[in-house]
Amino acid sequence: MIGSRRQILVRKILVWIALILGACFSGLPVLWMVASSFKSNLEIFAYPPALIDHSFSFDAYRAVLGDPARLRFFFNSYLVAILVTICTVVTSILAGYSFSRYDFRFKRTLNLIIIGVQSVPPITLMIPYFGLIVWLGIYNSYTALVLTYMVFTLSYAIIMMTGYFNTLPRDLDEAVMIDGGGSFVTLWRILVPISLPGIVAVGVYTFMLAWNEFLFALTLTRTNDMRTVPIGIHLLMGQHSFEWNQMLALSVLGSLPVLILFLLFQRYFIAGMSAGSVKG
């Protein structure tokens, strides 16, 4: 059924056309955003529009990076995202180990609850969180953000970790147990080192979610020195004069960490992702 050379050529051309149209759909908007961040604010909506014009400069980036208040947004975002990632990874390794290697009462129920948490709408939790966080005395603090973000990163991380541990043969840990190693030693010395790809996937995924979070960062922080990058962008939008180029520069800078992480760990990430969310 393999067609003639000519047919293959036609098909190849069609595939390339589709490929390029698709790339325009996903890539051009991003390209336009990056290009616009180098324009002056007056030229953003110039007629006729040009991808790069005479106003090309790094002024917007200089303005963003030279402003300590905005650098603080980045510091906050990094700190919160890293803390969330560490806490989520450790907690999900422990939970995943438990689900993967032990049989216990309520295992099924607890597993269902953890899967179910993914479907709890953040907005539903928003109203009581506000009261709860104030009552706990952690309103406008990093602790509040780290704990609340974990609610949404943890269940997915546990599903991914459990899935990963399930792919590792049990003989491995049993061998260590027979040699007299305790269950924690087995986990730490044997399973964790060989699960590194899975752990990286969980970590990258968690970092991305935490870096991008908006609703809780908006509601559970009050002062500008506690705001994260997404809220910083939101605050810029609320101002009277739209500093488009600075907003775009902040957006580009705010996307870089996730983009870099993604490019570095693509392979792990995609594999872990498909193992965790959707078992085909």
Next chain:
Amino acid sequence: MEMSQARDISEPANIAWEQRKRKLLPYGYLSPTLLLLAALTVIPITTVFLYSLVDNVIVNPNPPVFVGLENYEEVLTNRKFRGALSNTMYFSLVSVAVHFIIGLSFALLLNSRLLSANVKAVFRVIYILPWVFTASIIAILWRLLLNPHGVINFVLLELSIIPELNEWLSDRKLALNAVTFINIWSGYPFYMVSFLAGLQGIPDDLYESGRVDGGNAWQLFRHITLPQLRPIIISLALLDFIWTIHQFTLIWMTTGGGPLRSTEVLSTYTYKAAFSSHEYSIASTIAMVILAICTFVAIFYVRSQRMADE
């Protein structure tokens, strides 16, 4: 180490303790998770539920009054709520359907045998791009492009596709479709990635035997690819549907639910009820309705996951 082990075995009390320890161990490993989820999901959900049954909560100086299901009656018969509900459903169903179509098309394209591995790798990164941007950045990006004086209006006008400049995000007739489009753009890569993994998992023999039986490309797709991807399609669609119902940031930062509530969805409506109008009972009631819808969908999701497990 060896000494203590020898002692363990010799003393029956220690064996019993070891056994009990082994029984409790899995709960021990789960305890951080369970503590966190109890404190930050079970208790809050109970609180919202209780709020939805009373009046005068949080900001009101009067003591709360139990009103039973009155808040639900008020919410469910409210025209604004129904508008928000129908917008949410439109937004979510269209997003899920188009995510599926684009995600699958791109995955099939990237799986084509006619392309070299390097080409695939480059285009895969381009196609995934929308996914690495957070909702607030996507909102900025599309406000830039869809601005009345933006580049999209310029191109469409030059090509005579539209007769005049459109106010995509502030025209009542266009805004809902515009935000749905933005959501489609930002969400399809998740499908694409999952489908790519799924496609690679389909054994080649299936296609071989399909070809031997004389199947053409469409028949192979219809009778082999789609059925093989079925479990992925179901869980993806359900999960995405739940996530889209949750969507807050994108709408909040593009239209804020406007103009004239034409893009008001349940989450923005709840947020406004709570944090602008301070009607916490009503907001809690709407929040419970959203939770109910999501739970309903989640039941199917959990079932599909369990089926995949077995």
